[in-house]
Amino acid sequence: MVENKRKTAKEIIEAYNGPKLRIMEVCGTHTHEIFKLGIRNIIPEDIELISGPGCPVCVTPVGFIDEATMLALDHNVTICTFGDLVRVPGSEMSLAGARSKGAKVQIVYSPIDAYEYASEHLDEQVVFLSVGFETTTPASCLSVKKAKAVGLKNFSLLTANKTMPSAYKALKGSADAFLYPGHVYAIVGTKLCESLACEGVSGVITGFTAKEIMTALAVVITKLQEGGSFFKNCYPRVVTPEGSKVAKAIVAEIMEDCDSEWRGLGVIENSGLKLKEEYKEFDARIKFHLPEVKGKSNPACRCGDVLQGKCKPSDCKVFGKGCTPLHPVGACMVSNEGACSAYYQYGGNING
Numbered sequence: 001m002v003e004n005k006r007k008t009a010k011e012i013i014e015a016y017n018g019p020k021l022r023i024m025e026v027c028g029t030h031t032h033e034i035f036k037l038g039i040r041n042i043i044p045e046d047i048e049l050i051s052g053p054g055c056p057v058c059v060t061p062v063g064f065i066d067e068a069t070m071l072a073l074d075h076n077v078t079i080c081t082f083g084d085l086v087r088v089p090g091s092e093m094s095l096a097g098a099r100s101k102g103a104k105v106q107i108v109y110s111p112i113d114a115y116e117y118a119s120e121h122l123d124e125q126v127v128f129l130s131v132g133f134e135t136t137t138p139a140s141c142l143s144v145k146k147a148k149a150v151g152l153k154n155f156s157l158l159t160a161n162k163t164m165p166s167a168y169k170a171l172k173g174s175a176d177a178f179l180y181p182g183h184v185y186a187i188v189g190t191k192l193c194e195s196l197a198c199e200g201v202s203g204v205i206t207g208f209t210a211k212e213i214m215t216a217l218a219v220v221i222t223k224l225q226e227g228g229s230f231f232k233n234c235y236p237r238v239v240t241p242e243g244s245k246v247a248k249a250i251v252a253e254i255m256e257d258c259d260s261e262w263r264g265l266g267v268i269e270n271s272g273l274k275l276k277e278e279y280k281e282f283d284a285r286i287k288f289h290l291p292e293v294k295g296k297s298n299p300a301c302r303c304g305d306v307l308q309g310k311c312k313p314s315d316c317k318v319f320g321k322g323c324t325p326l327h328p329v330g331a332c333m334v335s336n337e338g339a340c341s342a343y344y345q346y347g348g349n350i351n352g
């Protein structure tokens with residue numbers, strides 16, 4: 001009797017033979033892992049892996065950097081920030097440039113570090129640059145809750161927090177299916193992805209190991225060949241239908257939806273989060289009466305197109321020449337999760 005042997009994920013991927021499929025890895029960590037693990041080397045030509053807008057530093061608009069440098073230089077505020085943001089170019093300068101002009105810029109690893117810095121430096125006004133998706137927003141909310149509880153007056157947030165569901169709708173049509181980042185959906189749960197599938201947006205949630213990513217790609221390829229929109233949770237050991245109730249509760253308590261500007265995608269309705277009215281004393285824009293700022297990005301930079309999967313980083317004229325990790329022109333080359341940085345580190349001429 002001949003045994004009906006099931007194909008491995010690698011076999012399913014390697015056996016694929018047209019029509020052309022476009023699969024977007026939304027999260028920058030996936031982009032880097034796929035390069036690092038050599039998965040692109042086994043992807044057939046008919047499958048194009050494209051990088052999406054899931055890197056928080058990359059999607060933060062130029063105007064946000066301008067607001068931060070304005071706070072640091074014009075309002076003598078101490079900026080607390082994740083390290084990646086320091087070298088992201090603003091319209092005229094980065095935070096590193098502002099620091100060379102005397103601005104106080106502290107690198108922190110979490111919003112709670114910024115809260116603690118403010119508690120220990122009561123003579124300084126401290127602003128934390130609150131960027132990130134569903135994974136990092138709960139900690140920002142916790143820092144504000146703690147600050148309010150103890151009546152801390154010298155701490156506030158400059159918010160650019162984003163949520164992914166509306167961005168997927170804006171990206172609809174730019175890929176045949178999405179690889180959804182497992183850490184985000186560990187917080188938000190799977191219901192959103194299920195509803196996206198009902199609206200024609202297909203995707204699978206996956207983790208970050210070679211086995212998990214390969215399995216997810218094999219599932220995407222199989223499901224796309226079957227036809228129709230779909231959703232599959234390929235990371236069930238971490239992602240549950242409900243997500244993290246605790247993390248969602250603190251965000252719902254402190255923040256509310258707002259429209260948000262994304263680099264390259266423009267303003268997307270209800271795709272961001274801002275502090276609620278009862279926490280406005282911790283909103284740096286209100287506290288320091290910041291004017292509305294329209295940032296100007298370098299015209300040579302194609303980060304916007306890269307983030308929408310309209311071009312590969314290596315299609316940008318200054319990639320690897322005028323723009324390198326040491327001398328970045330755009331955010332996608334600065335961030336550890338950026339697509340341009342991944343292409344630069346792991347080989348910009350790799351197909352797809």
Ligand code: SF4
Binds near residue numbers: 303329334
């Ligand atoms: S290579 Fe540099 S300039 Fe070009 S899109 Fe990427 S970050 Fe922008």
